[in-house]
Amino acid sequence: MALDAIxxxxxxxxxxxxxxxxxxxxLFSALYNAAVGYMVQAGVREPPEYTPRRAQFDLCVNYLVLDSWDRRDVSFMGTSAAENPSFRRLLNQLKLTEPDVSNLDTSGSGEDEAE
Structure with missing residues (x-):
């Protein structure tokens, strides 16, 4: 979850x-870490390498950071703001296409233990 220079x-x-x-x-680094944590807790793991899925993940994180950065003030003037529909679509798509890890062997042995 480290925020590298690039x-x-x-x-x-x-x-x-x-x-x-x-x-x-x-604060900016904390907002980034919080956004990545939000995505993980929402059921979307951070992709390890740069792929189209990683680009989508990064866009969702960007949205969350910007939203938090812009709403640092305690009060909010004007009409109530709605969530960005593009963000919601990306998050839903990532959640729906999250690779299933329930069938993966996590024992570390690499052998089928049902034998």
Whole structure:
């Protein structure tokens, strides 16, 4: 869940954030970690390598970070905001296509124990 330099650059570009103070850098990193945690708890594991699925995962994380970054204030003025439908579609697609791990051997032996 570490925010590497390349991922941080693309995330900041998505959020249209240029320079941050040291405190803001820590907050930005915490928001990223919280967003990745949200996705994992929602049933979507972080893909290990860059694939189209990873691009979708990253877009969902970007949305969550930007939403949290923009809503740092305690009060919210104006009409109530609705969730971005593009985010919801991506999250639903990722959840529905999450590889099934229930049939995988997690014992580490690589042998069928039913023999």
């Amino acid at each position: 991922r941080e650059t693309t995330l900041k570009a998505y959020c249209r954030v240029d320079e941050l103070s040291a405190e803001e850098e820590e």
